[in-house]
Amino acid sequence: MGIHRGHQARPGEWLAEKLIFLISLSAIGMVLLIFLFVAREALPVFFGQTDTALIQPVIPTAELDRHSPAELQRYLELTPEQFTTMDKETIKTLMDVKIEALNDIPENFRNDPDAKINTTEWKYLLRPHQWSGYEKPERIWQPVGQIKKFNLIPLFVGTLKTTLIGLLFAVPLAVGAAIYVSQLARPRVRETVKPVIEMLSGIPSVVTGVFALIVMATVLQHIFGYQTRLNAFVAGIALGFAVIPVIFSIAEDALTSVPRAYTQAALALGASRWQTAWQIVLPAALPGVFAASVLGFGRAIGETMIVLMVCSASVMSWSIFDSARSITTTIAAEMAEAVNGGPHYRILFMLGALLFAATFVSNMIGDFVIHRFKNKLEGKR
Amino acid sequence: MTDTLMPKLSVNANDPGAVAGSPFIEIENLSLYYGASKALKNISLNLDEKVVTAFIGPSGCGKSTLLRCLNRMNDLIDGVRIEGSMKIGGYNINAKDVDVIELRKRVGMVFQKSNPFPKSIYENVAYGLRLHGVKAKSDLDARIEQSLQGAALWDEVKDRLHTSALGLSGGQQQRLCIARAIAIRPEIILMDEPASALDPIATARIEDLILELKKEFTIVIVTHNMQQAARISDRTAFFYIGELVEFGPTVKIFTNPAQKRTEDYVSGRFG
Numbered sequence: 001m002g003i004h005r006g007h008q009a010r011p012g013e014w015l016a017e018k019l020i021f022l023i024s025l026s027a028i029g030m031v032l033l034i035f036l037f038v039a040r041e042a043l044p045v046f047f048g049q050t051d052t053a054l055i056q057p058v059i060p061t062a063e064l065d066r067h068s069p070a071e072l073q074r075y076l077e078l079t080p081e082q083f084t085t086m087d088k089e090t091i092k093t094l095m096d097v098k099i100e101a102l103n104d105i106p107e108n109f110r111n112d113p114d115a116k117i118n119t120t121e122w123k124y125l126l127r128p129h130q131w132s133g134y135e136k137p138e139r140i141w142q143p144v145g146q147i148k149k150f151n152l153i154p155l156f157v158g159t160l161k162t163t164l165i166g167l168l169f170a171v172p173l174a175v176g177a178a179i180y181v182s183q184l185a186r187p188r189v190r191e192t193v194k195p196v197i198e199m200l201s202g203i204p205s206v207v208t209g210v211f212a213l214i215v216m217a218t219v220l221q222h223i224f225g226y227q228t229r230l231n232a233f234v235a236g237i238a239l240g241f242a243v244i245p246v247i248f249s250i251a252e253d254a255l256t257s258v259p260r261a262y263t264q265a266a267l268a269l270g271a272s273r274w275q276t277a278w279q280i281v282l283p284a285a286l287p288g289v290f291a292a293s294v295l296g297f298g299r300a301i302g303e304t305m306i307v308l309m310v311c312s313a314s315v316m317s318w319s320i321f322d323s324a325r326s327i328t329t330t331i332a333a334e335m336a337e338a339v340n341g342g343p344h345y346r347i348l349f350m351l352g353a354l355l356f357a358a359t360f361v362s363n364m365i366g367d368f369v370i371h372r373f374k375n376k377l378e379g380k381r
Numbered sequence: 382m383t384d385t386l387m388p389k390l391s392v393n394a395n396d397p398g399a400v401a402g403s404p405f406i407e408i409e410n411l412s413l414y415y416g417a418s419k420a421l422k423n424i425s426l427n428l429d430e431k432v433v434t435a436f437i438g439p440s441g442c443g444k445s446t447l448l449r450c451l452n453r454m455n456d457l458i459d460g461v462r463i464e465g466s467m468k469i470g471g472y473n474i475n476a477k478d479v480d481v482i483e484l485r486k487r488v489g490m491v492f493q494k495s496n497p498f499p500k501s502i503y504e505n506v507a508y509g510l511r512l513h514g515v516k517a518k519s520d521l522d523a524r525i526e527q528s529l530q531g532a533a534l535w536d537e538v539k540d541r542l543h544t545s546a547l548g549l550s551g552g553q554q555q556r557l558c559i560a561r562a563i564a565i566r567p568e569i570i571l572m573d574e575p576a577s578a579l580d581p582i583a584t585a586r587i588e589d590l591i592l593e594l595k596k597e598f599t600i601v602i603v604t605h606n607m608q609q610a611a612r613i614s615d616r617t618a619f620f621y622i623g624e625l626v627e628f629g630p631t632v633k634i635f636t637n638p639a640q641k642r643t644e645d646y647v648s649g650r651f652g
Contacts, residue, residue: 242459262499267454271482283499
C-alpha cells in the first residue's frame with residue numbers, strides 16, 4: 001500500500017483537468033489570433049506604408065537601370081517574390097503601364113493639390129484639412145472617389161453619439177426595471193415581466209432596425225420636431241432597446257443576489273420597501289449593476305445593424321439630431337467594396353482593431369472599478 | 382417624526398389613556414397559516430413591560446414565527462394568514478390601518494446572523510436614525526455614540542467609525558446590530574437567536590448586554606440554548622409544534638415545570 005501523489009492516484013481526473021485547461025487556453029488563443037489577424041491587416045497604416053496620392057512621382061522607363069531593384073519593387077507595388085520572377089521586359093511594360101495610368105487621371109484633378117497628398121497620413125486621418133472645393137478646413141470620411149478622404153473623427157463622434165444616447169436611455173430604464181422586478185414586484189408579476197424583458201434580447205437587430213426606421217423615427221420626429229428624420233437620436237434609442245435586456249438581466253441577478261439579511265435588517269428598522277430597495281439593496285449591488293452597464297456599453301458599441309439601417313451619413317457633428325455613422329456600421333457597409341489590401345481596406349481593419357482595443361480597455365476599467373467597489377463594500381482596503 | 386398614526390405603545394402611569402395593570406403585549410388565540418398548514422395554533426400569551434421573555438422549543442415549533450408576528454415581518458412572506466388578535470399597549474397591531482413602518486420603529490429586531498449593512502460603522506447606525514428624521518450632524522453623532530455605548534461597542538470602534546462594518550468580528554457585528562436597533566429608541570427589542578453564531582466569549586458579552594438593556598427595553602428572545610434562557614430571561618415560554626405548552630417564570634419552567642413535555646425538553650431528553 002502506498003499513498004500515490006499527483007496524477008498517479010486519479011489518472012482520469014488528472015486527464016479531464018488538463019483537457020479542460022487546454023480548452024480554456026484555446027479560447028484565449030482564439031481571441032489573441034483574431035486580434036493579431038485584424039492588427040496585421042492594419043499595420044501598414046500605422047507604419048505609413050499606404051499611399052493614396054493620385055499623382056505619384058514617375059520613374060521614366062528609360063531610367064530603369066539607375067534604380068535599385070528594391071526601389072523598383074516598391075514603385076511598382078509588387079511583393080519581393082513577384083518581383084524576382086519577372087524579367088526585365090515585364091518590368092519595363094509595367095513601368096509603361098504606370099505612366100499611362102497617370103494620363104488616365106481626369107483633367108480636373110491634375111492641378112488639384114489634394115491629388116498629390118497621401119490621405120492616409122495621420123494628420124489627414126485625425127485633423128481637419130482644407131480640401132479643395134470646401135470653404136473651410138473640415139474632417140471628412142469619404143472613402144470613394146478620386147480623392148479618398150479618411151478622417152476618422154466623424155466615425156468616432158458618430159459611435160460615441162449613438163452609444164451614449166443608447167446607454168443614457170437604456171441604463172436608467174433597465175436598472176429601474178431590475179429594481180422593480182427583483183425587489184418590489186409580487187412573485188406573479190416578476191415571473192411574467194422578467195422573461196418578457198429577457199425575450200427582447202432574442203429580437204434580431206435587423207427587426208429592431210426596421211421598427212426604428214419606419215415607426216420610431218416618425219413618432220420621435222413628431223414629439224421632438226427636429227429637422228432630420230433619421231438621426232443619431234433615433235439610432236441611439238433603438239440601440240437602447242437592444243441593450244436593455246442585457247443590462248436588465250445582469251442587474252436583476254446582481255440585485256437578487258444581495259443577501260436577504262440586508263433587506264430584512266432595513267425593513268425591521270422601519271424602512272419602506274422602496275427605501276430598502278433604493279438605499280440598501282442598490283448600493284450593495286452596485287458592482288453588479290456597474291458590470292451590467294459596462295457589458296451594455298460593449299453591446300451598444302458593437303451593434304452594427306441598427307445604426308446602419310437608421311442613419312449612416314458620416315457627418316462631422318456633435319448634435320444628436322444630425323445623422324451619424326458608427327465604426328461598426330462603416331466596416332459592415334464598406335468592407336465588401338474595399339479593394340483587398342488597399343488603403344481603404346487597411347483603414348477599415350484599423351478601425352476594427354481600435355474597436356477591439358476600446359472594448360478591451362472599457363472591460364478592464366470596468367473590472368478594476370468593480371473590484372474597488374467590492375473591496376470597499378467588504379471592508380478590505 | 383410625528384406620532385399621528387399610533388400613540389406611544391408603553392403602558393405608562395402618566396398616560397391618561399392607559400389602562401393600569403394591563404399587560405404590555407397581549408396575544409389572544411393567535412393562529413398563523415402558511416398556505417394551508419397551520420404553523421401557530423391558538424396561542425394566548427401576555428408579556429410584561431421591561432422584562433426579558435425567552436421563547437424556547439425544538440426547531441420548527443413556531444417560536445421564531447411568533448416573534449416575527451410582533452413586528453409584522455411575516456408580511457413579507459406570501460401566503461401567510463393570521464387569525465386572532467395581538468395587541469401591544471392596547472393596540473391591535475394586525476389591524477389594517479396600522480402603519481407597519483411606525484410599528485417597526487417601536488419594535489426593533491436583532492437577527493440570528495449578524496447583518497450589518499455593507500457600509501461604514503457610522504452609517505449602519507445612522508441609517509435608522511435618518512429614516513426616522515434625525516438629520517443634523519450633531520444629533521446623529523450624539524445618538525450614534527450613545528447607541529454604540531449602549532451596545533458596549535463604543536470603546537472598540539470609536540477610532541474606526543468610518544471603516545466598513547464588515548471588517549468587524551462576528552460578535553462586534555452582532556453588537557453593532559443591537560446598537561443599530563436601539564438607536565431609534567424602540568420600546569420592544571425582538572432577538573432571534575442573537576448569539577447562536579457566536580463563540581462563548583462573544584455570547585457572554587451579548588448576554589451581559591441583554592441584562593443591561595432590560596432596564597430600558599422590553600426584550601423578547603428566541604433561543605435554542607437552554608442555559609442562555611435560564612441565565613438571562615425572567616419569563617420563559619415553551620413551544621412545541623405550533624402550540625404554547627407552558628409559560629411562566631423562568632425559574633419555575635427550569636426547576637419545576639408543570640408539563641411533562643416541558644420537563645423532558647429542558648432536561649435535554651429531546652429537542
